[in-house]
Amino acid sequence: MAHPHRARVAEQHREPMPVDPREPVGRLLRDLRTRLEGLTEREAQRRQAVHGLNTLPQHRVRQWPAALLRQFTHPLALLLWVAAVLAWLAGTVELAWAIVAVIVLNALLAFWQEEQAEQAVRSLGDYLPQQCEVRRDGQVRSVPATALVPGDVLLLGEGERVAADGRLVSGAVEIDASALTGESSPVERAADLLDTAARRLDSPVLVFSGTVCTSGSAEAVVHATGRHTELGRIAALSVRVRLAESPLERQVRRIAWLIAAVAVGVGALFLPLGVLAGLSWAQAFLFAVGLIVANVPEGLLPTITLALAAGVRGMARRGALVKRLSAVETLGSTTVICTDKTGTLTRNRMRVVEARDGVGASASVHTEFTSALVRCTTADERTGAGDPTELALLAFARSAGAGIDEETRDRQRARVFRFDPHLKRMTTVDRTAGGFVAHVKGAPEEVLDRCTSALPACGGARTMTGAVRADLLVAVDDMADRGLRVLAVARREFSFVPAERTTAESGLCLLGLVGLIDPPRPEVAPAVAACHSAGIRVHVVTGDNGRTASAIARQVGIDAEQVVDGVALEAMAESELDRLLTSGQEVVFCRAAPESKLRIADALHHCGHVVAMTGDGVNDAPALRSADLGVAMGASGTDVAREAATIVLTDDNFATIVNGIEEGRRVYANVRKFILYIFAHMPPEVIPFLLFALSGGAVPLPLTVLQILAIDLGTETLPALALGRERPEPGVMRQPPRERKQGVVTGRMLLRAWGIMGIVSGILALAAFFAVLLAGGWRPGADVATDPALEPVYRQATTATFLAIVFCQVGTAFASRADHASLREIGLGTNRLLLAGCVFELLFAAVIVYAPPLQHVFGTAPPPAWLYPVMAFFPVLVWAVDEFYRWAVRRRESRT
Template sequence: MPSSAPARCPSSSSRPPGNRPVAEQPPVPAWHTLPADEIAAVLGTGPHGLASREAAERLTRSGPNVIDPVPPPPWYATLLHQFTSPVIYILLVAALVTLALEEWIDAGVIAAVLALNATIGFTQERRAERSVRALMGLVAPRARVIRDGHERDIDSRDLVPGDLVLLESGMRVPADIRLIAVNGLVVDQALLTGESEGVAKSADPSPDPATPIAERSCMAYSGTVVVRGRGRGYVVATGMQTELGAIAGSMRAQELPATPLQERMERFARAIGILVAAGALASFVLGVIVGESPSQMFLVAVALAVAVVPEGLPVAFTIALALGVRRMARRNAIIRKLPAVETLGSTTVIGSDKTGTLTENRMTVREAWTAAGTRPVPPPGSGPAPDISELERLLFVTGVMTNEADAFLTDDGYETSGDPTEAALLLAAIAVGLEPADLRAAPVLADIPFESERQYSASCRTWEGRTAWFVKGAPERIAERSTRMLTADGEAPVDRAAILAAAHDLASRGYRVLAMAWRPLEGPPDLDDHPRDLVFLGLQAMMDPPRPGVREAIRGCQQAGMRVIMITGDHAITASAIAAELSIAPPGAPVLPGPEIDSLDDEALRARLREIAVIARAAPEHKLRTVRALRADGHVVAVTGDGVNDAPALRAADIGIAMGRSGTDVAREAADMVLADDNFVTIYAAVEEGRVTFENVRKVTFFLVSTGAALLIAILASVALQWPVPMVAAQFLWLNLVTNGLQDVALAFEPGEKDVLRYPPRRRSEGIISPLLWERTVVAGIVMCIGTLALFRWELDQGASLEAARTVALTTMVLFQNFHLGNVRVERQSAFARSPLGNPFLFYAAAAALGLHIASLYLPPTQYVLRVEPLPLEAWLRMIPVAASVIVVVELHKLLVRLRGGTPLYRVVVRRP
């Protein structure tokens, strides 16, 4: 037995070696171009396989046949990740400043906020990680090999280059294999190439080294599934050296893009930071100018920073996102990272895999053609079986007689096993009232399996008292072997032109077409001669049907301003037909073939993607380039996929969406979201939840920032007027963390507005707070500032103590917050358009916050910490109507904006050139 070391698979120019030692080998031609004897020589093997000792030595050099797993992040990394938000940075700085000033109470409260935020985020991310890990299970635990000249069953981890592997129906291919012998071998490569149909294999090499993976008929790749037939071949690559391993390595090398929410958060935190610094500096300078001491003004500047920074925002953000995660989980969408919740709501383009996501990943006969005409074929169990003619009966019987699949009835309907095409023929027979088990009871005299060279299969059986050949295959091959055809009036000369025209018409609509024929025999069959002089019966046209509800979900996405692009490994005709049926593109719309992408530069590709909605024959690199081109064109891109071929694009997209049931571990590892039901309809539901989540994040932010704006203006105004500061730092924290802390958390539970999917997605450049809401923030802030300062000054002028006046100012702001909640709940319509009990949690949170504040005025501990005192009834009678004014002013602002068609008022005053 030769003992030369196995060569490294050269089908990709670069392969990640993983974490195992692999000996570097001189390059060799692509495996699919070499004849079998040369493959054996290069790999140092032969028809008797490897010797056990040689295999053990090679295993030491090449390592186990596994994809190097990516371990989950350690708990401390997940915990530290919770402190990477820009707003958290501001809070950390605020905590350090308060510690330096020995403001222990303020520092302790900020520390508690940081701890609560980290706990919520840490718990959610660890739970999501466990859910995804539980879904991972794509393995090929055993393999059949020839070693020491004998057939053995071994752990697939122990496969090495040069092993001779045996393949049979139902097996998952355990490594990359160069086939040297096949017998009707058909492999389902959907997880690698995206093709929905099985691919017939042969042992003949491909002459072109650049042959796409989907067309390398002499190769069987790791992770694919044998649909039918048998084969054997030499292992040419294992583990990370396989095509599956190469894609896994490419995926892990992709840099994770920041989500739109993270980008918005960073811009928002930067704006808050600038605002805090500018306000603090302005207050300090202004105070010194009017004669205050620098030390006193430094304390005022710190108080202003504490007032303006929304300490409760990180907690409210995290809770809003966690609630979105929970709502999505109830709708079969598992979110792995909290910011991904909102990303779907910002998505402008969804690039969807076809097989298994838009379609059911199972073939179904849709039409049957005979010389008597075309009839639709209903799904089995959809109603009473239709009446069929004897001609049509023979057509469906033939589809059962030469068939190796199985179909059986379960509580959930018919389940099938075996080749999807043959399973579709069984279900079609059931749909028209035939029973495959009864038909298959007919004795079998001979079988001819399907081979790509023949393009047909046949079975000779004794049925209903006579012997006959039953034949199915490619229409052109069956037509040329037929001399007669069965019509409604009996047999007639075969009309090959009519047959081929009907087949072409069906194929042009995206169907896979099979022809059926038979030949009754007068005596026993001649088993040395293949059937000929056949009687042509008709055609059965099948297609992988769309999932229920997908068409409606796609239309909903389009109405919500999102484009849906189908990216598939299928042929252009099939892809175009499915796209038209699903309303992704009109019939006859242009299709972008994957190989054409190779000839386009980045700018040309972006231009083409603006015009098309279907990409066919897409390889992994085409999908990745598509994602990058769309993102470079300003889109927020979501990409779905289930195969290892989808992993690089899933990782490069703004949000990668993997399949939980049919998907591979590699795809789930790359994704931000996993669909537990593999259904595109779930994406549409998740888009709605994502938009609702962002709207709630926006409401929380608007609520907190408008309060902060009021406090900022009040402090600057009091310094300019040489008044005492209307509140102390502890009171600012009380406002930010308690009296509005309960409400901002409750806003996260706000139900979505009914028209949330009627508006286009937000632009990536748009901030967390829109220009309209910034304008409303200023309006509300000014109203709350004026009301608070007016009552504060009133108390001082009436001879009240500074502590009493500050208590009035603090309580007035608390009341302003409660009334302002009505403004915040609805961005476009009137606050009175929603019932106060529409969000019971918010109603009770507002009541509880007010109750806590009232209690704080009478309890000695809080009186001491907050520097407050009880208020008389007449003070409440002044504060309540003043606080209610914020609703009146904001309602007027909403009315004016509606009259201007939703345009912010500042754009009316300040015209852009």
Template sequence: MSVTEKKAQYATDSPDEVLKDLNTTATGLSEAEAKKRLTQYGDNTITKAQGESRFKAFIKNFTSLMAILLWVSGFVAIFSGTLELGIAIWLVDIINGLFSYWQQFQAKKATDSLMAMLPTYTQVYRDGKLEQKNATELVPGDVFMLQAGNSIPVDARLIEATSMQVDQSALTGESVPESKFVKYDPGEGQFAESNLIYAGTTIGAGTGKAVAIATGMHTEFGKIAALTQQQKKAKSPLAIELDHLTRQISIIAIGIGIAFFVASIFFVHYPVAKAFIFALGMIVAFIPEGLLPTVSLSLAQGVTRMAKKHALVKDLNSVETLGETTVICSDKTGTLTQNQMTVNHVWTRSKEYIVTGQGYVNNGHIELAGQKVDPAKEPELNRLISVSALNNDTQVQQDKDNGKPKILGTPTEAALIILAQKAGYDLAAANKETPRVKEFSFDSDRKRMSTVHQINDSTLAVCVKGSLSDIVHQCDTIQVDGKIRPITDDDRRAIDVANTKYAKLGLRSLAAAYREIPAESDQQKQLDNLTIEEAENHLTFVGLTVMADPPRPEIYDAVKKCHEANIKIIMVTGDSSLTAKSIAVKIGLTSDKARVVTGTELEAMSEAELQDALKGEIIFARVAPEQKYKIVSTLQKNGEIVASTGDGVNDAPALKKADIGVAMGVTGTDVAKDAADMILTDDNFASIVAAIEEGRTVYSNLQKFLTYILTSNVPEAVPSALFLFSGGLIPLPMTVMQILTVDLGTDMLPALGLGSERAEPGIMQQPPRAKNAHLMNKSVVWKAFLWYGLISSAVSTFAYFFVNVQNGWPSIALAASGQVYSRATTMVLGAIVFSQIANALNCRTKTASVMQVGLFSNRRVWYGIVFEVILFAFLTMTPGVQELFNTTVLQGSDWLFLFAIPIPIFLIEQLRKWIDRRRLGITSKAVA
């Protein structure tokens, strides 16, 4: 019999039968037997899949397609006779690989520090005595004790339970705790058996005693973890795109190399060997050596900025993938909502009250018709608050360190405690004046809980709260305007209408009633003989407390941003259909026309039906773990880039399958965090939106960088083309070493600065980039090769002839060597450098004016500009270096010419952008 079948059997067996089958007793195992079983079953831990070794993770940073291209380029450079260049290219590759590995290592360290483990200690019976044991030592057959606040360390069968409520949201996604008791009730849905409790869940209220039936990877928690670990993460879209870009650039570089090789033979009549070396130099010149460092820097800076916005990214490439996200599958509880049940209405037969303030903090009050009320002057309100507060086992404590509330009990009862605090009710005094003398715990048959209190020597009071339908039938009377009278059919209809109204709004109603009983002389005997039937009969109905888990305040703006960015949000929750749709409509996630699909309906849908349904407005409620996975995978088949959020074990498979898995850092389980690509340290959906903006910024910056470095390739190639196609009549205006000086020297720092550019205005008003879009798209090619590149080519060519005209050309032939030739090539180099100053500024935005984002707002670009000017000056003025790079000291007029170059290029581009904005009708606030 499988473990799953055994669990099903244990649920229906009696406690004695379960203990007998597990070969244990109500007072647990002996220490010797426990050690024997520990050897047999292993530690009670969730085993992680063996990840790749550190060495493999390290080597991966040096073996990407672009990295391999740089290794080859280094060999080519050395083979062509430029040893220094080859070493420089290799150093770029090595430094980038080390930097990328370090970033990933730091992210992993931060993630590991967040991992929440299963409870450390548990009260276990060993050798008949209750001992505190490490939870990892528990074995099947161990008997252990539980109380409110405890995490459950194993799958177990209850053998004793008192008022037990269990928060199973980590497994089911359902925010409302499940009542647990010894008697078997199958319940509704998965993990709903009344007498089985599961590892990774938490005791919200009550106490109990249980026997372990499964530990470690045999628990439901462990099974889902194992399912998650079997999945392999697909290559990120950015990694795929970089490979594609590498192939594009390789084809361009090799194509140009071949063209120049052929031209140098046929037009200049170079020997084959010399032509080959010349062609190799051009190939190296067209390979963007700075691409990998810029990608790593852009991603790392995105990671840093996202960390400040409460999003911890584990893998650098995940940053950019966020920017491509087209659909977010989001959990509801704690992500879209505060995970703090709050009473917002109180209904009595005569009045409806509004309760202000949200969450587990006493920062509101009770209003009637917009005016604050004193509950002491409102008989029904005062009675309802008294019943709700006295019939309550939960405590709400404020953490002294961070001010956040700590709940010892259930969310529902916590909401009632906060209601009492807002009403100014002194619960401590009330418990002292009217002590609890007996209680009848909640169970799923009655769907109510009752407590008996001593009012005075002559009177006992029964306080009852629970399901309306199960309480109102027990009521003979109703309190209205401070008086008690028989309840009528009209009263029952009014109560039902109110409850229906709240239910349609996705709110949860809890009924309150009470009864006073004359105290007998032998009160203890009276209490011993008092039955549930007697206590919960002939009740007086008081009213309804109406509650909900309120949306996060910042969620409205976050959802609006997603819609503006054409990102679809699909709620996938374990909560009820009514609650899910109510919240979705309230926060603007969907319209009221959205289709709600339950887990049962989803199970019956074919893949084609689901694919079609996912194209419209849809909400998923009451879904099981494997169904979340199914939703994500179907969306991916529809061509979507999917981000999926979650905190529970049940979310882990979907988190692993998604393009971006987003786990909750505060409430998330270790399995969810391990499966995710990103962890929200504040569990806030708004942090996902901020992270998406960073992802889009990273991709935009990579395109800006690419435009910038490709731009300089055009003025580098044009002088060589002039030399070749003039048959050598125009001496080579720029040497290979000067070309490589631009690529590996002057261009590098401004390009890295572009990689750190902040988001442009309006970037979140654009749709996600198409899945088949590429970094080097038509816009990049047009700007780099046909706009910026041609302008820079014209300027650099003019600079070459500017020097030669000053020295007698065309009356005398163009100099092919000597001082004039060195000055002419130096001016070509300088013209490209100073053109790139303007191009660096122009590339900072796509359509927005640079003035709008701040001319000096990106200091890294300006540091790069200053560096390239200093480097150029160093190359022209330093003996020894001049010979290597064929440069010379320039004249004053040359420097004036060079410093004048950036101004017209910058202004011309700003004019073009202004015309573009006018043509497209883009306002200054929505520029992208």
């Protein structure tokens, strides 16, 4: 039999049973074992031992040494380690240390980027207040927010942040829940409201951790703390979501293994060939090392990093801060954008765009109407404080010549019946010279039912007949179909202050209708059109009303034929959602919960899309982390969203995303261009070794290992970097997004690099080698190592090979500037950095050839003067062959 004390301890530390916070208050207090006077301090301490601190779940602490070590074992890092070892074996110690420095720099940069991403969930804690007021032992006390427990009675006031999830037991407040729900307007929460909401987040009697009380006062009993709150649930989702590897990161990994396989394979193949050709094992190994070095592009990783960094700087100039280098390229491969509405597609500034009189006619408004707009508000236009809708009404009334200001309004106010989300209306009772007047504003369907008369722009009031009511309903539908938020405004005169709301809101005279809209940004429509021409679909995922969201979507060119609300999405099967997202149509998802956004992102992933998800609230954090690219709003977004996102838009503008897509496509194309440029130099570096081996030594080695290293890390570096700054080719935004599985290295690229430019460069380099060697008296089979007369000729010949490759690099660089277009379309001198890089390349080669100290190191000697006019045509020949190939491809594509 269990010990009684142990049983009590086990009961105390048992995981708490969930309660239904929407049940009647008396039953909820019973289930939570608490009272309206609050808990005792002793009971609160006991519950804290059971429930824990009121804190959000955190990521498991990463072991930073292991995380840092992973950066040093990346495939491309391993390849660079091999290059460093080979450089050490080749005797170039300085080069080996330089490559090690590149490895360390890239590893530290990647490690820092991962650490920055981990701040997303930790910043959720900033949405909890430090102190809060509770009632304990029947007295009001200030306690740390972390000390709240279920059963506490929490006191809420204007300007305070809610510290835990609770059920209102008295009072009424307005709550800014935009961070959780995406709703742009404050919502009313009151203890005595009828709860008929479909979602818990929409319940008029519940308040949630992380939201802000904008006005009013109330008391709430806490039913959930820490990870059991809505905010804690979102934090748990963010903890579980793992950052996805970007397409470029996957491609770089594949390239690294491809290059490693080619380098090691060629080197291993040369060993038996060298021995069969009569070389000793030591000589064969030495030249195998040379072949591997020739196939390892030591400058590839830093060149990619610098190209992405240039893209980051370009994005910053366009209004986007990129927190992860590879995100620039991810933008370029985006196939679907899931965008929020408020502030991203729109200006996030409500304004009145239409007003009609009491009979629904579009006429000039009368003074009673504008006066009612001012009186039936609590916002203050002077300070900008208050509901955005009311601020827009005040601005409209002022522009229409309203004869009352906010100070007079507040002084003459006798009573306020606050906006009720269930009744969908608000009423104020104001003193006037003739007595008291009730001013009502709210949803047209609620206000019209309580009107017995209507006031046109001209003339006296008319009876609210069936025909007048029908005309008004037609006007309301017309305005709503154009995406306007429609409010009806009415009044009634009294000789006393009505005590009941039903009295104040009956027998009304309709003054008019007002239509408001958060207008679309003017630059969004062209940006959406650019997305469509680029083959990118745009879905709207918002917490706002579906009718308004679909109207805004149509105005900016998003062809959303279907609107799916949060409830319908939750009921939708996975297969049905997949069919919807792969149907080719654009969709408006409205009233989207945090799990809904995350589910949409995961479904798009499953369908093979590269997803960019925008967001600005706490509820967006899991989806922002799950998407290939999380895009947060910098001006209006929360800190949590900014931390979770990969890109932060400083201007909250959808058009900036499209600019980023163009920038990303440019960066990706430029990465391919300098990979093409680097790959094109492998054949002229490898062919000399194969010729030496296959001839059995009858042909001396046309190129030395150190000369190869001078090419890979000396002459080709600056032109490769310059290709990373190339402007986008014409029509880059008229091309469809590339497939997720498409590699950076394609068969067409290898054909251009190895089969066209590489082979031509190799032939020209060998031609220069044999021309100098034969002119100096060499004949096949002669031993240049033992014949003193041939030794200087051989040095001139290897130098000629080296210089020929350098001259061919110039032609390769200009040919690599275009993937499809001709050089004439791009412009010969539009990339000034490339021109400077080619000049540096030639000067660097000249120093190696003519500087006596470097002649000794690299085994060079000035070639005959007659060779230079010949080599001057090499760049043109290499470029011309590739230009002819691209012309043939364009002609074939135009026919098909």
